[in-house]
Amino acid sequence: MTDKDSPQPHQPDVTAHNETNASPATNGESKAAEPAVETMPSLEQSLRQAELQAEEHRDAWLRAKADAENIRKRAQMDIANAHKYAIENFSTELLAVMDSLEAALAVENATVENFKSGMELTRKQLASAFEKFNIKVIDPLGEKFDPHLHQAISTVESDLPPNTVVQVMQKGYVLNDRVIRPALVVVSKAKGT
Template sequence: MPQKKKQEQDKAAAVNQVPQEEEASVAEKSEPSAEEVLAESQAEAQKNWDLYLRERAELENYRKRMQREKEDLARFANENLLRDMLPILDNLERAVDHAEQDQEGGLLEGVQMTLDQFRKTLERLGVVPVAAIGETFSPDCHEAMGQLESAEHAPNTVVQEMQKGYTLNDRLLRPALVMIAKAPADSSKD
């Protein structure tokens, strides 16, 4: 009988031992090792560092963009004022043209001096005339008012300027109003 008792105790111990082994394996799975914790922490730290660097770069790009916009605002702040002054320039140029025909020395000289001073002031502020006559027509800086038949000029060449165009710091302020050349119609057709 004592052997039977011993076998029963061994069975009970074996049954108790299986759950203890399972509990130990479950405990091992639920508690990560120090190396795993360190690896996870390092990965999270690297992720946060990368995020920090991206945010810092984005902030620097924002600062640069704001600086460029501020500079552009300063460069083009007078755009509307200067656009309104261009008709005055046009009228001064017309006055000089008419005064040259009248041969009135004093009037012509005074208007010419005023016109020269006005042009220099505009140029100092960044207003520059658009090249037109003899240039190839460009819709970026010219506005075609019509076409003239011309055997002397290549097609799409500006042959007449109706009104000058101007740029402000390389930005178009007003297009030049122009007439462009076109090939003459063939008059030999019957």
């Protein structure tokens, strides 16, 4: 028996199978082509999806813009309140000083000694409030003149070195290293100038 005579295993006709896949069936498109048409969105669907995404992004942007505006307004209000009520704690401390002054004035038969001791206690209360809020006195008697802390109202001849404070007419004050009132001083100058 030759190879031609021997029975061959059954092999499918490849050309016939390929033709059915390559050409559309008579009653519509082939099954292989159908899923490709269904997965491809139409132009209208793509446009609608893009419009929905654009609307979502616009909504998110509007919300973010509104949040930013609210934060800005809240910050402005906080700054305004900080300016408006910045001295509230200091004012509370000064109320005790005012109460002491009113109590001293309410005494009918007070002696000079009583007034003096009451004034001294009130001054101590005020100095305590100043210290609590970092208000420091500028009392530069005998110090070198500093135009950042002192205001010279006149000069006088003196045995002291030139530009030395010889008299303090009014004490100055510093709040947290910022001069809120310079000391009014008289400054020395060399004799004969």
